[in-house]
Amino acid sequence: MKYDNYDVLIVGSGVSGLYAALNTDPAMKILMLSKRELTLCNSALAQGGVAAVMDTDNDSFDLHIKDTLIAGGYKNDRGNLRILVEQGPKDVKNLLSCGVEFDRKDDGSIDLTLEGGHSRRRIAHHKDSTGYEIVTSLIERVKKLENVTILENSHLLGLKKQDGRFYSDVMHEGTHHYYTTKTAVLATGGIGRVYDYTTNSAIATGDGIQFAYNMGAEIKHLSYIQFHPTAFADKKNRECFLVSEAVRGEGAYLLNCHKKRFMDKYEPERKELAPRDVVSKCILKEQEETGSDEFFLDISHKGADFIKNRFPMIYQKVLEKGYDMTKEPIPIYPCQHYLMGGIAVNGHGATTVEGLYAAGECAHTGVHGINRLASNSLLEALVFSRLIAEDINKKYTPDKEYAPIDADCPSPSGKPLPSGIRTEIRHIMQKSYFVVPNYAEAEKHLARVEEIKDMLYNGGYELTPDYIEAKSLTTVAYIILGEVVAEGKEKGEI
Ligand SMILES: Cc1cc2nc3c(=O)[nH]c(=O)nc-3n(C[C@H](O)[C@H](O)[C@H](O)COP(=O)(O)OP(=O)(O)OC[C@H]3O[C@@H](n4cnc5c(N)ncnc54)[C@H](O)[C@@H]3O)c2cc1C
Structure with a gap:
């Protein structure tokens, strides 16, 4: 110590x-x-x-x-x-x-x-x-x-x-x-x-x-919360590899499951260059139209030299996942990106x-x-x-010397953290608020998140990094869902 x-x-x-x-x-x-x-x-x-x-x-x-x-x-x-x-x-x-x-x-x-x-x-x-x-x-x-x-x-x-x-x-x-x-x-x-x-x-x-x-x-x-429209869609990893906005900035097209452009239907002026929230919502609307969650990003028309020089890291990562972006569209889908x-x-x-x-x-x-x-x-x-x-x-003023802390250090001992808390919180958040809030789901799950929060705050668990991360995720989910439910009520949707 x-x-x-x-x-x-x-x-x-x-x-x-x-x-x-x-x-x-x-x-x-x-x-x-x-x-x-x-x-x-x-x-x-x-x-x-x-x-x-x-x-x-x-x-x-x-x-x-x-x-x-x-x-x-x-x-x-x-x-x-x-x-x-x-x-x-x-x-x-x-x-x-x-x-x-x-x-x-x-x-x-x-x-x-x-x-x-x-x-x-x-x-x-x-x-x-x-x-x-x-x-x-x-x-x-x-x-x-x-x-x-x-x-x-x-x-x-x-x-x-x-x-x-x-x-x-x-x-x-x-x-x-x-x-x-x-x-x-x-x-x-x-x-x-x-x-x-x-x-x-x-x-x-x-x-x-x-x-x-x-x-x-x-x-x-x-x-x-921002949901980025173009994360690489392999649905295998929690951490989704981002395909940068700059790829659209340099002229890439968004394609639906039929490999057809669709952004002009929803955003005739800005098309692929509309802001992220708009593009993510357009993708969900197009999903309703086609009934498919398959979407692609295509920059192959810009030529291999340009792509490999401008996006060397993305090119390499996507290649490792089995796609050559200089030759073919790559699968993308929105996911959580920024707060x-x-x-x-x-x-x-x-x-x-x-x-x-x-x-x-x-x-x-x-x-x-x-x-x-x-x-x-x-x-x-x-x-x-x-x-x-x-x-x-x-x-700033120079500090006086402080005596070492002798009291109030939390006891490191306690019960081990039960498994599965973080997974449950993640599933709840994914169902309650993905791109647009689902007010009914948020309301349904808020009480459960509060219950987990109370358990973590008062359960006498050992103070470990795992415990702190579970406590943080639960606290954050609790605050977010509270705001979402309040918004749903204000709009008269709950
Ligand atoms: C894939 C991706 C691409 C992005 N691209 C861009 C872009 O091109 N341009 C742009 O402007 N933004 C981009 N962003 C967003 C931007 O990168 C981040 O918002 C920004 O860098 C956050 O910086 P930060 O210093 O706040 O946090 P971070 O860089 O995430 O650093 C957080 C630090 O806090 C530490 N920490 C956390 N909890 C604890 C703890 N309990 N104890 C000790 N240490 C702790 C971590 O170890 C870490 O060192 C991107 C984000 C992602 C995920």
Whole structure:
């Protein structure tokens, strides 16, 4: 067992956690946690890129804002959206100085690409593995910072605030370690694992949201969930491989079970380039028409050289699954992809609990409205984690030495967790809310989710990573279904 004190706890080593650490005053002692290996996170999976107004001759802040508002159903927080768009280019340039390599044109300028919902080419990308390029470059930088201690494979199991300080319980190599910090930043990512099928990595269990909720922080719009229309459809894996939006951006067609284009029926102007929520809903409508859930994405008309050069990773992955995308359409279907809601934060990432910040996918800045525009998420993770760091820097005063924690450490012993909880929660969520909410199913299952939640909260289970993930998924499902049922009642559909 180990005890220690730090100035700042950062939970998460995705883009938001890493970038927050990089921008924090080096005078502060930072502890950064990653519950699995450093690169196992949604950030490292990002393919398409980062959206920002880099080409001011052909693009403008107002256009980026307009596209984001259209995609978000005009439900976006306009103040935070303006911050995102106007500050974004600064952070994309900062990435360049952190060693991130974006694809370039022959004249050396950044080769900006197009994605669904964008009216201009504004996506900076590294082939089709932008997230991995950014994460690995930032990890290299953060590892050089003497004030940052990175604890890999270290799972936050408990977080509470007492007498103005945060107390955390962290499991590392099977042992509990206890830390106190003045400030805590939750950068714990999304909630995809609450579904049967998701593009999200295994860490996306909503832990940060659960901790914030139980500390009394405001949680907002957790039912604003994005279902990406083009995940590779093999129906064999929980983690579905994403076929990036950029493939449609570069001209791919969506085809139904008869291998016929259908988007013009529902979206005559934008066709395949309509925002994600619209395309996913069109796919379900077409499924009703044809009676088949077989759908395809076809970019073979662009030629093998272009495809292999522009989408080398996707080409290879899909080839491993038995399809040559340079020659044939590939099977796709919508699946859970992103969370627009989360821990409510203000314009510099502060939650409603003093000293507690949230950044990236676990936070709700409101910039995305009800549907995130492609490639705005990495941008949000960058801009708002820097603003968090700047706010922490502003408030920094050297800390007095704190005595090691001697009391209130939760007992690690308890009953073992029964099996099957997570599977049950996932099935419930898949039935109750896939692309569009099913109000009747949500109402039917809410009481059962509440029952599981009560059992997990009060059952005296041993405090382990498995227990925390089950508790987080159940808490998240409970909040989402509660919102869905309330909406159904408001609409008079239940
Ligand atoms: C397949 C895919 C493709 C995408 N493509 C794009 C794209 O092209 N452009 C774009 O803008 N967005 C894209 N996104 C979305 C974007 O990648 C994510 O929203 C964003 O990277 C989230 O970053 P984050 O730092 O908030 O979380 P993550 O990168 O997911 O990091 C979360 C971190 O929290 C840690 N953590 C969680 N719980 C605990 C705990 N209890 N204890 C300790 N550590 C914990 C994890 O270990 C991890 O290090 C994509 C997402 C996916 C899944």
